[in-house]
Amino acid sequence: MLLGNAIIVIVSAGILGVGLIFAIRIIRILRNYGQARPWIVLSILISFFSLGYIFTALRFLNINLMPGATLDGLVTAIFFFGAVFVLILAVLNRNLFANIFGTTINDSKAIDLFADYVGMPVMNLAALIRPAYSVTCDICQQRVKYSIPDIVRTHPRLDRGVEIEKTTGEVIYKFYVRHYCNREYREMPVRHDHKFEYLSTGSSRLV
Numbered sequence: 001m002l003l004g005n006a007i008i009v010i011v012s013a014g015i016l017g018v019g020l021i022f023a024i025r026i027i028r029i030l031r032n033y034g035q036a037r038p039w040i041v042l043s044i045l046i047s048f049f050s051l052g053y054i055f056t057a058l059r060f061l062n063i064n065l066m067p068g069a070t071l072d073g074l075v076t077a078i079f080f081f082g083a084v085f086v087l088i089l090a091v092l093n094r095n096l097f098a099n100i101f102g103t104t105i106n107d108s109k110a111i112d113l114f115a116d117y118v119g120m121p122v123m124n125l126a127a128l129i130r131p132a133y134s135v136t137c138d139i140c141q142q143r144v145k146y147s148i149p150d151i152v153r154t155h156p157r158l159d160r161g162v163e164i165e166k167t168t169g170e171v172i173y174k175f176y177v178r179h180y181c182n183r184e185y186r187e188m189p190v191r192h193d194h195k196f197e198y199l200s201t202g203s204s205r206l207v
């Protein structure tokens with residue numbers, strides 16, 4: 001029975017090891033963008049879990065590496081850090097999905113955030129912007145409707161959805177309008193003048 005337990009725990013440690021390889025690959029991708037820290041924490045947790053599993057498996061085989069530590073204490077620690085692990089993973093996934101599919105904030109909150117980002121009083125901004133704009137997709141030729149609150153919702157990090165260009169004293173806003181196009185998300189860069197009137201559009205890019 002205990003040998004069976006030891007085998008299952010060792011197999012579990014192996015599965016964790018594969019998980020660790022994937023976590024390290026994610027770190028390699030994210031470190032180029034300065035976003036790797038939460039995954040480094042997760043990798044450290046996975047490493048501790050692996051050590052805990054190996055320690056437990058050896059206990060089942062009557063090999064005691066740390067006589068001071070009890071199995072109960074170890075299980076309690078694994079429960080606690082397991083919960084921390086799930087919480088970090090849930091927050092990271094929530095942020096990731098918000099970046100892909102957008103957030104659900106209402107129009108007035110979105111306009112508040114936008115006004116803050118462009119440094120303009122909300123009243124002035126509300127008087128300038130239109131309820132909706134539209135642009136033709138360069139790939140599927142569909143007319144895509146968008147509004148400024150839409151831009152805010154689809155870009156939780158507004159600096160990725162709105163670029164402010166200040167050339168020769170005139171302010172130009174470049175919005176990245178997200179559009180589901182032929183089973184993939186694309187973003188079209190659309191330029192607006194200082195009164196938020198449509199100016200021009202450029203080539204879309206894959207999200």
Ligand SMILES: [Zn+2]
Nearest residue numbers: 137139140181
């Ligand atoms: Zn399209």
